[in-house]
Amino acid sequence: MSTLTTQDTFNSILESAPKNFTELRSKGKAQYLSQGLPALKDEEYKFTPIRKKIEQTISRFELAKSFEVNALDVKAAIFAGFEGSVLVFTNGKFIPELSSYDTTLTVNEITDQPDLPLGSIAKAEKDPFVGLNQAGFQDGIAISLPKKSKIEKPVLLLSFYKSNEGQVIQPRIWIEAGDFAEASFIDLSVSMDDSPYFVNKVVEIKGGVNSQLNYYRLQNEGKHVIEVSNTETDIREHSRFTSVNVSLSGDMVRNNLNLNLIGSNSEGNMYGLYLLNGKTHVDNHTNVDHTIPHAESNELYKGILADQSRGVFNGKIFVRQDAQKTNAFQQNNNILLSEDAIVNTKPQLEIWADDVKCSHGCTTGQLDEEALFYLRARGIDKTQAKGLLLYAFAGEVLEHIGDESFREYCIALVGDRLGSKF
Known part of the structure; x- marks a missing residue:
């Protein structure tokens, strides 16, 4: 299989991208070309050889096209007991005819919303895969919740994936909640076959004042899937955001989750479980940025690893100089069930304020005898x-x-x- 260069990779994706969001795509291109696909020499990816994996696995580095699914496929993919809105996607493209949702929500394809401030939360300079998505995303969705709206039942983001000879899928999601709005989102993906593909997903969540948002995610796709997801949110005053990520399958998975606490009395919660076997590799990188006084963050990630699987956890908490009265807690615990399973864990605190309560820690071991x-x-x-x-x-x-x-x-x-x- 031919080796990909940064320039070839970018050009093949750009050719299929719509000719909109010109300035956004130009910035994404510049950032991606300046960084390229990360290698092991890059500190943020030192334990995850994703560049090598992509080059070995993806044979057609071009955007995979949408494909047809039907109502029976949707019904079969929805888990028992679910009641709520369903937004259906195939290879990142929104399928409105198979979707049904609370009329309080406003749902539009991103390509029809040229004034969306895409890239204002998940910035291309933070990660090369954000730049790649920003430059070449083809389809996506914008979800808006009006002020004081309360969506009682969850919103299921149901994504079907299928690739031809190993292609690239670049979903883009924008969620914006007005002041005092409340909602829960469930991100669920389904592999339609066992073929390899690469998903490069970006989710931006903009919460209003006093908003209460939950984002739950399950990764249980095919064994040959490579996936990078960048999820980032701004959390404003008196607001709460909770993320729960459960990773069960895949070839190599990288999850970047960033919470920006930019309002007083805000709260950010990050919970994760990775239950791995075979040769599955899951890398969770989290970042909590405390910029304002009187805010709280809680983080708990746990891993159970068997066979030759590998887990990586790197959690960072930044407490800026002005962020007095911060409470920040972080913990990573792992159980290894095989001598061949590996975990690399690195919880981090960077504190520039002096009136705070912060703690972090990690454990790795076997079952309690x-x-x-x-x-x-x-x-x-x-x-x-x-x-x-x-x-x-x-x-x-x-x-x-x-x-x-x-x-x-x-x-x-x-x-x-x-x-x-x-």
Whole structure:
């Protein structure tokens, strides 16, 4: 397979991009060309050889086109008990005829919204993949919640993916909530076949004052999928944002999650679970930026790794000089079930204020033998006891999923994995 150069990669994507958002695309192009695809020498990607993986896997570095799905495909993909809005996408393109949603929401294709401030939250200079998406995204969606709106039932972002000989898919999502608005979003992707493809996704979330937003995400796609996602949000005064990310499958996955606490009495919550086996590689990079006094952030990521899987966690908390009275907490815990499984973890605090409460930490080890002995002494066999301990470990993250149907769906997936594999 031929090796890709930065210039060739960019040009092939740009050729298929619409001729709109000219200034935005130009900035994305400049940033991407100045950085190129990251290699292991780049500090932010030192444990994740994604450039090599892309070059080895993607045979046609061009944008994959939309394809047809039907109502039966949509019905089959929706988990039991779900009630709410459904927005359907194929390879990043919004399919309105298969979607149904609360009329309080305003939903438009991004290509029909030339005045959207795309790139104002997720900036191309932060990550080369943001620049690549910004320069070459083809389709996307803009969701708007009016002031004081309360969307009682969750909004399911249901993405179907299929590629021809390994192509690139670049979804783009913009979510804007007015003051005092409340909503929950569930991001769920479905692989239509077992072919390899590369997803490069950017999600920007702009919350208003006193807004309450939740963003839940499940990654359970094909074993040959390469995926990079950049999710970034601005959290304003008296607002709360909660993210829960559950990663179960894929070839190589990189999740960049950035919370910008730009209002007093704001709260940002980040929870993640990666349950990996085979040779799956998942890299979670998070960033919380405290810029204003009287704000709080909470972060808990947990990993269970078996076989030759690899997990990476790099969490950064910045507390700026003016951000007095900050509360910031971060924890990463991992259980290794194989001598060949690897975790690289690096929780970080950078504090420039002096009146704060901040903590961070990480643990990596095996199952608690005393707890395992305790359960076995009460008549529980080893396999079941092991599964119970692992389930309890994972459940601390899953309990932060507010929607009951999605939480039960994730619990069932995790339970099946723990019961059958471990």
